[in-house]
Each structure stands twice: as C-alpha cells, then as structure tokens.
Amino acid sequence: MQQVPDKENQPQPDEGEVILIDKPREWTSFDVANKLKRACKFKKIGHAGTLDPLATGLLILCTGRKTKQIDQYQAQEKEYTGTLVLGKTTPSIDLETDFDAEYPTGHITGELMEEARRQLVGTIDQVPPIYSAVQVDGERLYKKARRGETAEIKKRQVTVSLFELDSSAFPEINFRIICSKGTYIRSLVRDFGELVGSGAYMSSLCRTRIGTFHLADAWALPDYILRKRTELNLSTQE
Structure with missing residues (x-):
C-alpha cells in the first residue's frame, strides 16, 4: 500500500525575510552579508545596493525566497x-x-x-x-x-x-x-x-x-545577530 507523504514533516521552503541593517563604517556590503550568513545560519542571502566601505547607513539584505526581490529594491530611489x-x-x-x-x-x-x-x-x-x-x-x-x-x-x-x-x-x-x-x-x-x-x-x-525603507528602522548589526540567534536558540557568543 502506497503511503501518502506527511506534508507537516516535509522540509518547508525558506520564505526568507527582508533585513534592514545600518552598515558599519569600514565594512563592505559583502562583509555584512557574509557575517549574517555565518552568524544566523542563512542558507541564501544577498544585499540590494552596494555601499562603499567608508559609507554607513541603510543596507537592505534579503534571505531565502526574498532574494528574488533584490532587483526590485535596487531599482528604488x-x-x-x-x-x-x-x-x-x-x-x-x-x-x-x-x-x-x-x-x-x-x-x-x-x-x-x-x-x-x-x-x-x-x-x-x-x-x-x-x-x-x-x-x-x-x-x-x-x-x-x-x-x-x-x-x-x-x-x-x-x-x-x-x-x-x-x-x-x-x-x-x-x-x-x-x-x-x-x-x-x-x-x-x-x-x-x-x-x-x-x-x-x-x-x-x-x-x-x-524607496520606502528608512535608516531609522534599521538594526545595528550586533543587535540583529543577537536577536536572530536568540530566536533560533543558538549560542549568542558568535
């Protein structure tokens, strides 16, 4: 008799999230994405719009399926x-x-x-x-x-x-x-x-x-990592 797969036990697609980070001075945009990927165990992450290393301010990062929206965010004012x-x-x-x-x-x-x-x-x-x-x-x-x-x-x-x-x-x-x-x-x-x-x-x-995303709503990088690792029940010592 053929068994019907239990959908609840099947791996669910990573819907992803949009993360607003206040990029630290002297970090590249890639540095931020790489840090978040390691610290928060993201399988897929990308950033929308590069900031120079000496610049600070709003950096939009997308994870999982949300990475499909990166071009949309990059095109905004x-x-x-x-x-x-x-x-x-x-x-x-x-x-x-x-x-x-x-x-x-x-x-x-x-x-x-x-x-x-x-x-x-x-x-x-x-x-x-x-x-x-x-x-x-x-x-x-x-x-x-x-x-x-x-x-x-x-x-x-x-x-x-x-x-x-x-x-x-x-x-x-x-x-x-x-x-x-x-x-x-x-x-x-x-x-x-x-x-x-x-x-x-x-x-x-x-x-x-x-676009409609503002720096005032962005996370400091260490604060976001602490929140996410706590949410995932990971050690906060990363």
Whole structure:
C-alpha cells in the first residue's frame, strides 16, 4: 500500500525575510552579508545596493525566497546625507586614498556653488569613479585603480531629484541628495568641485533611505545577530 507523504514533516521552503541593517563604517556590503550568513545560519542571502566601505547607513539584505526581490529594491530611489570638502582631492574621491592635490577656494562664492549645484540636478550624464565596482573588460575598476592603471569609463545617465547644500562650515559642505539607482555620490562630489574651479573629496556619507525603507528602522548589526540567534536558540557568543 502506497503511503501518502506527511506534508507537516516535509522540509518547508525558506520564505526568507527582508533585513534592514545600518552598515558599519569600514565594512563592505559583502562583509555584512557574509557575517549574517555565518552568524544566523542563512542558507541564501544577498544585499540590494552596494555601499562603499567608508559609507554607513541603510543596507537592505534579503534571505531565502526574498532574494528574488533584490532587483526590485535596487531599482528604488535612494537618499543620502554627507559632507564634501573643497580644496583637496584624492584618487578615490573619499578618504580611502591619500590626498594627491590642493586647490584654492578663496574665489568660491555662494552664487558659484548654487550654479554648480543646479547643473548637477535633473537627468545628467555621469562618469563613475575609477575606484568603483563597475566592470570594464571583465574586471572591477577598483582593481585596475589599485594597480595604477587607467581605463576608459563610459558615461551613464542618472537622475538627481534633490541636491541640497549647507555651506555654513565652508570649505566643508554638508549635503542631502535624492537620486536614482546607479548614481555615484562620489562622482557628484568630484563634479561639484570641478564646476566651482576647485577640487573636492567626500569625508562622510550615509544612506538614509531606499524607496520606502528608512535608516531609522534599521538594526545595528550586533543587535540583529543577537536577536536572530536568540530566536533560533543558538549560542549568542558568535
């Protein structure tokens, strides 16, 4: 007599979850995903939208079947806050690399900065930084940059719907940006510096929103791991 399988005893598909993490500074997005996979015993996990190692803020991670939604989250509008500094440049446009040049800033007026800001709002053509994960000839650009090589980088069209500036601490400029998928904030910083006749680098960056997901609702990485391991009855010493 053929037995009917007991559905309750069959392995159930991993429906997965969407996890909001406040990415720590100096962690890569892959570091966060890998840490969660090991610590929380996830079989499948991925992140939606890479953050630079020196950036902090909202990182969306999906597990199990929810990984099918990653492209959907990546395509959503993003919001950032941060600080750019006029008068110096670095090859990476942030503090990952050392300063390589200095420029005057005495000629920069509020009117000049406003004109530069306006040119960077709307649908614009943007060249990604050489220190980025964009692939050229099958290799990540940052690998070429670290070997001191150059590469022809194609422009890409992005949309910047908001670019707010606070120059009260000049030459440090605090900013808030709302933009489309694929926008490089470091490229905006580089281009802003060039438009005002100076150099610029980014000293800090935080992603505060992706679509309807907000940083205020994100977990600190250790807190999420502690909650999840407790839920799974695992040792909390991971």
